Amino acid sequence: xxxxxxxxxxxxxxxxxxxxxxxxxxxxxxxxxxxxxxxxxxxxxxxxxxxxxxxxxxxxxxxxxxxxxxxxxxxxxxxxxxxxxxxxxxxxxxxxxxxxxxxxxxxxxxxxxxxxxxxxxxxxxxxxxxxxxxxxxxxxxxxxxxxxxxxxxxxxxxxxxxxxxxxxxxxxxxxxxxxxxxxxxxxxxxxxxxxxxxxxxxxxxxxxxxxxxxxxxxxxxxxxxxxxxxxxxxxxxxxxxxxxxxxxxxxxxxxxxx
Amino acid sequence: xxxxxxxxxxxxxxxxxxxxxxxxxxxxxxxxxxxxxxxxxxxxxxxxxxxxxxxxxxxxxxxxxxxxxxxxxxxxxxxxxxxxxxxxxxxxxxxxxxxxxxxxxxxxxxxxxxxxxxxxxxxxxxxxxxxxxxxxxxxxxxxxxxxxxxxxxxxxxxxxxxxxxxxxxxxxxxxxxxxxxxxxxxxxxxxxxxxxxxxxxxxxxxxxxxxxxxxxxxxxxxxxxxxxxxxxxxxxxxxxxxxxxxxxxxxxxxxxxxxxxxxxxxxxxxxxxxxxxxxxxxxxxxxxxxxxxxxxxxxxxxxxxxxxxxxxxxxxxxxxxxxxxxxx
Numbered sequence: 001x002x003x004x005x006x007x008x009x010x011x012x013x014x015x016x017x018x019x020x021x022x023x024x025x026x027x028x029x030x031x032x033x034x035x036x037x038x039x040x041x042x043x044x045x046x047x048x049x050x051x052x053x054x055x056x057x058x059x060x061x062x063x064x065x066x067x068x069x070x071x072x073x074x075x076x077x078x079x080x081x082x083x084x085x086x087x088x089x090x091x092x093x094x095x096x097x098x099x100x101x102x103x104x105x106x107x108x109x110x111x112x113x114x115x116x117x118x119x120x121x122x123x124x125x126x127x128x129x130x131x132x133x134x135x136x137x138x139x140x141x142x143x144x145x146x147x148x149x150x151x152x153x154x155x156x157x158x159x160x161x162x163x164x165x166x167x168x169x170x171x172x173x174x175x176x177x178x179x180x181x182x183x184x185x186x187x188x189x190x191x192x193x194x195x196x197x198x199x200x201x202x203x204x205x206x207x208x209x210x211x212x213x214x215x216x217x218x219x220x221x222x223x224x225x226x227x228x229x230x231x232x233x234x235x236x237x238x239x240x241x242x243x244x245x246x247x248x249x250x251x252x253x254x255x256x257x258x
Numbered sequence: 259x260x261x262x263x264x265x266x267x268x269x270x271x272x273x274x275x276x277x278x279x280x281x282x283x284x285x286x287x288x289x290x291x292x293x294x295x296x297x298x299x300x301x302x303x304x305x306x307x308x309x310x311x312x313x314x315x316x317x318x319x320x321x322x323x324x325x326x327x328x329x330x331x332x333x334x335x336x337x338x339x340x341x342x343x344x345x346x347x348x349x350x351x352x353x354x355x356x357x358x359x360x361x362x363x364x365x366x367x368x369x370x371x372x373x374x375x376x377x378x379x380x381x382x383x384x385x386x387x388x389x390x391x392x393x394x395x396x397x398x399x400x401x402x403x404x405x406x407x408x409x410x411x412x413x414x415x416x417x418x419x420x421x422x423x424x425x426x427x428x429x430x431x432x433x434x435x436x437x438x439x440x441x442x443x444x445x446x447x448x449x450x451x452x453x454x455x456x457x458x459x460x461x462x463x464x465x466x467x468x469x470x471x472x473x474x475x476x477x478x479x480x481x482x483x484x485x486x487x488x489x490x491x492x493x494x495x496x497x498x499x500x501x502x503x504x505x506x507x508x509x510x511x512x513x514x515x516x517x518x519x520x521x522x523x524x525x526x527x528x529x530x531x532x533x534x535x536x537x538x539x540x541x542x543x544x545x546x547x548x549x550x551x552x553x554x555x556x557x558x559x560x561x562x563x564x565x566x567x568x569x570x571x572x573x574x575x576x577x578x579x580x581x582x583x584x585x586x
Contacts, residue, residue, distance in 0.1 A: 035581070042471065042500040149301065178300035178527065179571035186580055205500045208573035212580045235575055249505035251530035252574045253557055 001068060002029035003199050004053070004167055009062035011048055022048045023059070024223040032166065033197040037210040037231055040220035040242065046203045050171045053201065054088055055079075067166065084114045087160035091172035093152040097144045103130070103155050104140040110162040129158040134188060150181035154188065161192065171203045186213050207250050211235045219243050261288040261329055262489060262521050263312060268324035270307050270316065281307040283545045284324065289489070291329070294515060294522040296536035298529050298568070304545040309493045309525045313406050314399070328400055330488055400489070404434035407482030411494040413474035417466040423477045424450065424462040427484050434485035449480040453510060472503035476510065483514060490515060493525040508535055530572050533557050541565050
């Protein structure tokens, strides 16, 4: 049984009297410990799918099975406890945190809300979470806005893994980072996956990053799946028009650097 | 190879939280006339500060040391629009550091170059009577918007949300080229065609929010080149766009720069993108110039470890995957 199974997912928006299908009959599955990438140009529906899977918005049609449950039918306590297993990291960690919070507070919230640790246990849990994402425990009292962008994204990942999730949705989670920091964050994600068997739904417009980190790839175009398969196989020999266009447009050093 | 801009010992400091932050540290480099030069760097490298300093757009609170010597071909000579006070005879003096240098040439006698700018501008050259010519001495400081066009990362922030796009472009042409409104609108229409908007006629009267991100950036480019600048600065101009639109905008910039004989300063965090467009690369880090050289030399034989690290961190479509194992 797949960890996540999305079937015929559809989301329509009304704009200026016209109905636009942002996501149009999309189906895919993610296995435990796997990274599935969603890629495509602006407006292809990749972020809408992320928000549908997280139930930040509700679909017009389709189903989402997560850990064997009909995720769209859950409500109340059942939904809240299931949400702990499905976490998210966004592109801009600064806007994802309470700007007045400290690092400790940002990590204390999920531990408290999901009743994972008592108040006496939480400082030690927070220190352990920081260590798991490669940060020093003495970062805990610092304000979120004081630390660097790379450190902030590590805190966002620490917050995501605080509730012991089986799946993390990463929506352009490394796109705003400097390249040197980006490499470190990708390594961290791979290490966490290897150690804890977390699956990732990895949303990115950057095929170079997708090729480096994803097992499988779903390429989207105007809300529909253009092609899917092994990430490297699709990128190395795209079959769809959008796949060919994305690959052709990717900047590459090897045109100059043999 | 003559330098359009000679930057010497340029330092810029900002006041931040009561302390001073050094954004650029004694930078010296030449921007060669007609070249495509890319400035590469990560956050905090000073690349945008350099772009703003060259364009004369740094905030008044910034402390600037060093100098930028300009060598503009005196090629245009338009009176300012009549609605503005005519302060231009003194403009050449403001901030000028290279005036009177041996290479400075009088613009008189070169005013015939007008037709090089664009066919439309050439038609307007009859309006130059009135003594505008002599104020265009080379070595004078450039005027932002006229001599230097600037394209920013976010066109939603740089375009006026409540003004139609043709007016935004026409306004630049009217302000700097001394055109009347019908002439300026005609130039705006011509420019919207040159930046290859899908339907220039419809886009004329559109507001920015009615256009896609890539279309907005095309409008911003049209406005940036509306006065026929010698230098076009693009500061992360494609970073907010998806890969396909990014490639289209880079191709458009390359074409416009070639057609108009502009010098290009392309500011980017993406060394691969910059290498595809620029003839020379300058790598910045922590406000300092790490190295500068021909693109091929920087990419194939970098002299500095930091440049090599930047190149190695690029995840191209041929890079070795980070993923070591298939899922269990």
